[in-house]
Amino acid sequence: MQSFGIGLAGLGNVGAGVFKHLTQNRSLLRGRLGCELEVRKVAVRDVSRDRGVPRELLTTNAMELLDDPNVHIVVELMGQKEESLRLMLGAIERKKIVVTGNKALLAEHGKEIFDAAYEHKVPVFFEAAVAGGIPIIKAIREGFVANHIQSIHGIINGTSNYILTRMTEAGMGFAEALAEAQAAGYAEADPSLDVNGGDAAHKAVILASLAYGFWVPMEKVFVEGVEQLTANDICFAEKLHYRIKLLAHIKAHTDGIEVRVHPTLIPKSHVLASVNGVFNAIAVKGDVVGDTLFYGRGAGQDPTSSAVIADIAEAADALVSPRRNLGFMPHGLYGVCKPIDEIVSEFYVRLSVEDRPGTIAQIAGILGELNVGISSILQPESEDEGATVPLVLMIHKASNAQIGAALDRIGKLVCVKRPPRMIRVEHFD
């Protein structure tokens, strides 16, 4: 039976999981694949820590994987930037297939990596980079190959979804929910990338690039995190029959694509509204297949290992049978990413206003002048005239430039006491 050598770079949470499951499910993999997958070298920071990996496989020099002729597949799970990039490009040059879950690196250096991949005809697989164990990369790349992808809407950061779930279910504030997530091990000590939308943006770049055949530049992606969300907003959304989720929105238009990550009000009845805790879900709409949805654990040792091992299996096959598609197929059918100002959506706007006659007229006047329509108004009853009260407006479809201009002017009104708060709304139509 043919045997393929794996070099594992990184033995953190996911790396250790990959080693464990490759070992535990070895006979299953042998039966299903008709070949052996054998870990032959493992690069770690500190060889003295015991992680259940035989000592003789360990090295502290990841570049050793490149020079070992018995390593055919390099699995990059270090999660670094320069070192990981150097390792991946080095592997490609030496015709070793690369498997990685490094979303930040792909989002920022995808073009460079795949230019090298095509130059040397070496595949790079990255199922683990988006949505953990959900085979969404394979679905978009292969399952939906016949489709113009019309839209992708995804909950693709488990940490922020956990935080929003707790804010919604338990009425917690952001800080309290974050602290709980950290205590439960769902958020890291430095949770910045999870809560500021950066991690979801990396994944959105990968999904959009795959769907549209060109590497979307990170700086073209509009990103807003969940840090500014208040229990108030979640409560008002609830009253209006919406839930707030941190969503990645990817859509194709005739004049370009849009890629954005931000908190979004979605109808409570939509299936994404019921995706709670650390789960991920991705709704993909294609012109042939119609509406689809994928759901599962978006992170964690085991689900991510499942995706990495699937890629290793694919790599073992590709070593024998070279593929035309090397993991990402560049093509020239799309190519433009629209700036946020041009993107149209509906909006939720929360104002803090003085409760006096004429307040709503002034605000509505500005919106009317700028051709921005109000679809509904929610003003909780207030006790005494003259107090500062919340006023929630639901706004019909408008461009982000339009709503921005309107809120600029509204924010300067004397009767408006604090900077307006705006959250985008999506109805998935």
Added chain:
Amino acid sequence: MQSFGIGLAGLGNVGAGVFKHLTQNRSLLRGRLGCELEVRKVAVRDVSRDRGVPRELLTTNAMELLDDPNVHIVVELMGQKEESLRLMLGAIERKKIVVTGNKALLAEHGKEIFDAAYEHKVPVFFEAAVAGGIPIIKAIREGFVANHIQSIHGIINGTSNYILTRMTEAGMGFAEALAEAQAAGYAEADPSLDVNGGDAAHKAVILASLAYGFWVPMEKVFVEGVEQLTANDICFAEKLHYRIKLLAHIKAHTDGIEVRVHPTLIPKSHVLASVNGVFNAIAVKGDVVGDTLFYGRGAGQDPTSSAVIADIAEAADALVSPRRNLGFMPHGLYGVCKPIDEIVSEFYVRLSVEDRPGTIAQIAGILGELNVGISSILQPESEDEGATVPLVLMIHKASNAQIGAALDRIGKLVCVKRPPRMIRVEHFD
């Protein structure tokens, strides 16, 4: 650019859709695949009907596809038995890759087809056979290759799901809901296979065979349809916080697997309970990936075409790069399919009993003797003693043999006026 020839056998609903979308999305496919997919021959029953396919491609003899050296991929969409099987085996012998959506044929002749495929080293792809456009075959075969599949629970027949949805939402009886489904084009003139569970059983056989590496014999699959369901059962289930769905259940145990298709009470809060209308959804649990779910349109021209074209693309790749896995990989890790009598579940039992003192005691006595536990009882208040009233029992975990023996005895009691009605319950734990 390399070009691959497709022979299309059958130009019904799906065949016409495949031709249409291959044509409409031709430049997209060229960009993504780096090759051309060209339909070179189409076998139809009647060449005079215009279907938008150039007349010179048409033939009435499907076997002509086999002898055409320019046809590299044979797409079998005739939905026949003997003729389809002959075509597929003929294609395999001639080293033409086969793509099919013929679930009945695969369920009944899967072993024979794949024995031939391995003998001649020719892949057979069948994504369209299960759940329309949802790439569930690829997910199980490739995406979850690292996993022992612990269970698969699926709504995989859109027609019966539409009927149950209407019965639940509009309080219709079975006959009325079926008539509506037929009027809406969701059920065929002869709906037998959809409502008697046969179609779902074919798909369950395919999913189970794929997950466990051996072709599950159809006769080992327990099948019960939705024809016997009443508005009453749906209403009582609702009161108990359940929904009734026609589900395929596939589970692995240490001593074998179970495969069954029947109406099932599932908790209203479970995501499968919210899958309505003609949509399909499949929950897959793996020992590494954990819980996942796939959702989309399970039938219809477009979604099914999406799956067929994905397979054609894969076939085009496999023509150049021979695969180790030919679409289904047989292995010897499992192999036994448990009989229904040994399968354990919870149960809903509806009895028609005389409303007299001692009735419940008699019934509970029999259950107790047979070691079958009652978890709850629902008896709607009745007007006059002595009337025949419904009595609903929720039964703790027991084997099908146990509950069968108990209901046999209970059905013979004088106070029980009609044959007991039993529906299985699933809590997905």
